[in-house]
Amino acid sequence: ETGVTQTPRHLVMGMTNKKSLKCEQHLGHNAMYWYKQSAKKPLELMFVYNFKEQTENNSVPSRFSPECPNSSHLFLHLHTLQPEDSALYLCASSQEGADTQYFGPGTRLTVL
Amino acid sequence: TQLLEQSPQFLSIQEGENLTVYCNSSSVFSSLQWYRQEPGEGPVLLVTVVTGGEVKKLKRLTFQFGDARKDSSLHITAAQPGDTGLYLCAGAFNTGNQFYFGTGTSLTVIP
Numbered sequence: 001e002t003g004v005t006q007t008p009r010h011l012v013m014g015m016t017n018k019k020s021l022k023c024e025q026h027l028g029h030n031a032m033y034w035y036k037q038s039a040k041k042p043l044e045l046m047f048v049y050n051f052k053e054q055t056e057n058n059s060v061p062s063r064f065s066p067e068c069p070n071s072s073h074l075f076l077h078l079h080t081l082q083p084e085d086s087a088l089y090l091c092a093s094s095q096e097g098a099d100t101q102y103f104g105p106g107t108r109l110t111v112l
Numbered sequence: 113t114q115l116l117e118q119s120p121q122f123l124s125i126q127e128g129e130n131l132t133v134y135c136n137s138s139s140v141f142s143s144l145q146w147y148r149q150e151p152g153e154g155p156v157l158l159v160t161v162v163t164g165g166e167v168k169k170l171k172r173l174t175f176q177f178g179d180a181r182k183d184s185s186l187h188i189t190a191a192q193p194g195d196t197g198l199y200l201c202a203g204a205f206n207t208g209n210q211f212y213f214g215t216g217t218s219l220t221v222i223p
Contacts, residue, residue: 002156031209042114043155043200043213050209090154094211099143099162099204101211103154 003027004104006091012110013081021076021107023091032074033101034066035090043090049074050096081111115139116203116214124220128190133217135201136183142206144184146175149198158186191221 004025013019025032034046048056049068063085065077074091088108094101116137125131135144143162147155159168161177161184168175172195174187188195201214 002154004154006154033209033211042215045210045213048209056210088152092154094209096209100145100157100160101202102157103147106152106154108152 002102002104004091004093004102006089006104006107008107009105010108010110012112013078014112015081015083017081018077018079020078021089021091021109023074023076023104025072025074025091025093025102025104027093027102028095029093029102030071030096031094031101032068032071033092033094034074034076035092037088037090037106038086046076078109081109083111085109086111114215115212116201118199118201118214118217120217121215122218122220124222125191127192127221127223131188131191131219133186133188133199133219134183135185135214137203138182139203139205140181141203142181143204144177144181145202145204145211146184146186147200147202149200150196155198155200188219191219193221193223195219196221 007022032049036044046060047066067075088106090106091104092101145160146158149155159175164179164181166177172189199217202211
């Protein structure tokens with residue numbers, strides 16, 4: 001138990017569906033991250049939020065839309081995804097300026 | 113551009129053997145982390161090293177940060193099947209909130 005939870009753990013969706021991934025951290029951190037992990041590829045940073053403000057967007061397609069309503073919650077809204085978007089989506093949090101981040105268990109997404 | 117390269121990419125060894133995994137970069141990091149990830153789960157932090165030349169031990173695992181803070185190694189003594197997993201290194205700079213992940217080493221320890 002790392003103090004970072006993600007729901008759902010598994011998600012299967014069609015290309016026309018709209019769904020959302022949720023992340024919650026109970027560590028009092030003020031920075032949160034979305035990563036994508038595909039088979040045989042390094043972890044890809046998608047978005048970074050610092051004090052609820054988005055500070056990084058690593059050229060992520062607009063079909064992925066993040067939302068950070070407060071420092072403890074982070075969402076990733078998904079719409080009109082492609083099969084190549086199938087991956088493990090990981091949320092992480094850290095304290096701003098700290099040298100360590102903590103990961104949630106991930107959401108395994110399959111796009112049909 | 114991949115800032116951190118890990119080697120080997122895959123490693124399969126017998127229980128009881130020793131192994132070393134490397135994490136190399138041409139960049140100087142303010143800190144470096146090692147994680148272990150099991151299938152279908154998120155990475156779990158093992159250790160953070162911050163000082164050049166630093167050595168940290170975690171039971172049978174020994175972590176070393178290079179003197180120049182550009183590279184790191186993870187040595188496992190007498191590997192056990194429970195050590196099986198994906199080992200990831202990640203570096204951070206003292207500006208910003210980004211962590212740069214290595215390519216990963218997939219370790220399988222055969223009973």
